[in-house]
Amino acid sequence: MSNPYFPLPENESERLAALASYNILDTAPEDDFEELTLLASQICQTPVALISLLDDKRQWFKSIVGSDISETPKEYAFCAHTIVETTEIMVVNDARHDDRFSENPLVTGDPNVIFYAGVPLITGDGHALGSLCVIDVQPKQLTEDQVKSLKILGRQVLAQMELRKKLQLLEKANEQLLETNTFIKKFATTAAHDIKNPLSSILLTSQALQMRLKNTGDEKSCNLVALTLNSSKRLLTLVDEMMAYSTRPALLLSDQQCLDLNKLLKNVVSLLDIPHNFTVNLPRVEHTLTCSSVALEQIFINLLANAVRYNDKPKGIINILFREDDGQYCFKVSDNGMGIAANNLQKIFEKDVTLNATDRFNKKGTGLGLYTVKLLVDKLQGTIHAESKPGDGTTFVFSIKKNVAVNAGDINAAAYQQ
Template identity: 55%
Template sequence: MISIYPDHEENRLAALNSYNILDTANEKDFDDLTILASAICQTPIAFISLIDDKRQWFKSRKGISESETPIDVSFCVHTIASNNDIMIVEDANKDERFAENPLVKGEEKITFYAGVPLINEDGFALGSLCVVDQKQKQLTDEQTVALKIIAKQVVDKLELRKKAIELEMVNKELIKSNLFIQKFASMAAHDIRNPMSSILLTAQSMKARMQKLGDAKYEELVDININSTKRLMVLLDDMLAYSKTPALLLTQKETINLSELLMTVTGMINVPVNFNIQLPAENYLLTVSAVALQQIFINLLTNAIRYNDKTQGEVNIRFNQDDEYYYFEIEDNGIGIAMEYYEKIFNNNFTLNIVDRYDKKGSGIGLSTVKEIIKSLQGKISVNSIIGQFTTFYISLPR
């Protein structure tokens, strides 16, 4: 018996194994194509053969009981090694390659064989679609074309099946990641809440003491501490809820007062004494995800402060709206951004490799996070800037 192995066999086997299909159960989609090939070619036997290093295994078969045969008696090995789009043996008894084959001389009495290689998108022949008869036979041109078309459908089914498995694995990994994030968020929230609660209780005790002493100035400072801590605890609850149900970022919309939300945000960040943040003059009511909008402004305002080299820092927040969108402009008088970086600054982990006012380099996470949040809200963000003069971020969010 002559055994022929195709070139690049190691890579071909790796490609075959990537489909995770060997020794799997019958699937109707493949069985239907096998039956169709048998009917069109008028043969009692048809099968979809996948060939590894020791055997040809039948993903689907009609007219035979075996689920696999040894590779050294396989007709299909010749098919995938031939570099032809179809291999036809009209009478195996007269073909020196197969005349002494046990499948020809034995009970199976294979006489006619036609096989089309199953070539994947990377050019590897994984096996073949075959039709077999126990008598001498010829295929018409129409049958030959049909068999090639069916083989292409088999390959398409293999690719779809592979992609479905890959997507399922990705989905499982995402579920595992989300569970980890939820667990981590719960632990972090617990660890953060305890000291924050202690800070709040301490501040409230200090306030009671200041009231008794009649020290209005220190009482005012303590009030700032109390209010900031309360706002942080509310934000912590919101972010914890989001970590458990990410869809809340999109679905949990509420009517908020823009000025109040921005006041809350400015109370959460460290605003230097030489900084002026100008808020919109009117009290606009917006229906949005408050936690998402807070995160957007926390990131943008923090960047505006960090990357400002002026004696007097200025940030101007403007707002407008129409029937379809909310429009925000956040302009600062900081160091500016060169035009060639307008798109890159929103890429994850991209930085301009400069230090901020505190002599620290950025991580490249903030603006990419902002863009992802805005994208999730079906909104858009862009930037315009002049080095050394100003930077303006433009945001539009659907109402």
């Protein structure tokens, strides 16, 4: 049973946890709280006003006008009663004649509290953290307007506390984001270095092998070496481009290039080494686009890789369609693979979501491919969604913003073309 002179809320442990989450105890004075406290004193015409917060042992003042006291023991706190007994306002016109406070040292001695009015600071979860109160050394009564104003000021104190908490959380999130970005940049630099070294070796070895094969007349071997050389050069370029974008993401919008869509798609297909039992149908009409080539390549690399991996048919088919309207380039990538259940069509774009599916190579995904695609499409100011039926394949429909007008040639803007 609690001490009648030291009442405790029923949810005291939860209340203390809520108070701690604001990280406000023992902090320096702040103008926003000082001004509200001063306003409470002036409106209620009292020499003392304060913002009181109660932890497990004390009553601590975030702001106080008319006194230099920073805290008092909790068992003496009028506010300890306020947070238990009311959700509106507690008014004590003369504490000397109130059984709860007549023997309180704050009443019988300095600072001689006689009049008290306090508004509890209650969070949206129902936790009373403390109060905004006004104090006088003589009996007093508040007018109806003063009571109303004190309640309004109490809500403003809590609003400032909520804002302060959100700003702290935002600062912490920004710090974590900065730390993460720094790590990613360092990791990307190291990874790029680790990738470029063996690629450079492959390139040099292939060039030396090509020189030796030139005089042998082995045309097939020469073609294979040429293919290796081209792939190595393309991969080196791709690594350099990815490094540039990892350090300056804004380049995705500012670094626009005029490109041939089919040429880009053929490069992607060559990088992926599509199995022989797959047919990839590119748009039949040539299309010239102006956009970020590296971003578009990354999108198609992920989508085509998934179309291959999650295909259980003897003959895989991938169709790529394109159309454009006044403001967007629009794409469809369809396959005849395993398909995706309707309730998972939104989840697949979330980070680390794999649906526990095993691909044709008996491996599980990392849950980063489609998440990365979604990030890139968003950055390019577009949209993406999936349409699918289990067993019948999947279609990814995405668009990116068209920033520069291009010569559409024979493109029919009203329909996708193949």
